[in-house]
Amino acid sequence: MKATITSIELRGPLQFFALSSEAFSIIRQLKNTDCKSFKKKGYWTKHYTMTLWNNEEELKSFARSGPHLQAMKTSSRIAKEIRTITIDAETLPSWKEAMELLKQANTIQY
Numbered sequence: 001m002k003a004t005i006t007s008i009e010l011r012g013p014l015q016f017f018a019l020s021s022e023a024f025s026i027i028r029q030l031k032n033t034d035c036k037s038f039k040k041k042g043y044w045t046k047h048y049t050m051t052l053w054n055n056e057e058e059l060k061s062f063a064r065s066g067p068h069l070q071a072m073k074t075s076s077r078i079a080k081e082i083r084t085i086t087i088d089a090e091t092l093p094s095w096k097e098a099m100e101l102l103k104q105a106n107t108i109q110y
Contacts, residue, residue, distance in 0.1 A: 001036065002053045003089040004063075005098045005105075008079050010045040015078040019047060022074075025067035033062050037092050048102075050092045059086065 010019060023040075030038060030051070037052035053059040062068060075082060085105040087093075093101065 001088070001090055002056050002059050002086055003092055004049075004051050004053070004059060004084060004086045005093070005101055006049050006082065006084040007102050007105075008047045008075075009081040010047070010078055011080045013045055015045070018078045022067065022071045026071060029066045029068060030062065034058055035062070039092055039095075041095065048095070048098070050098060052089065052092050056086070 008019070010016060027038075034054060035051050035058075036054065037050075039050045041048050051059070051062075053062075063072070083102045083105040085101050087101065092098075
């Protein structure tokens, strides 16, 4: 199975409203997939998600379609940094482990 861990650092606290609007649509999209597990947390300008998938094809199909694809295309308006990593895993890691993995992740800075 594949787990994807993502962090988003917003440009400022007011961008939370735009993030929330996009997240609502993405979560609705996620509920119509075969995603095995989902976690989210966030505060102020840092927000995190984790998803667990049967395989990389399901993960990519979700990421490259619908509201998630649209959010990726417009993410530079609300985020100053996005980090993401995909790992092999049978369950989602703890938040502590996820944070350590993200420190080593690819970064997109706008």
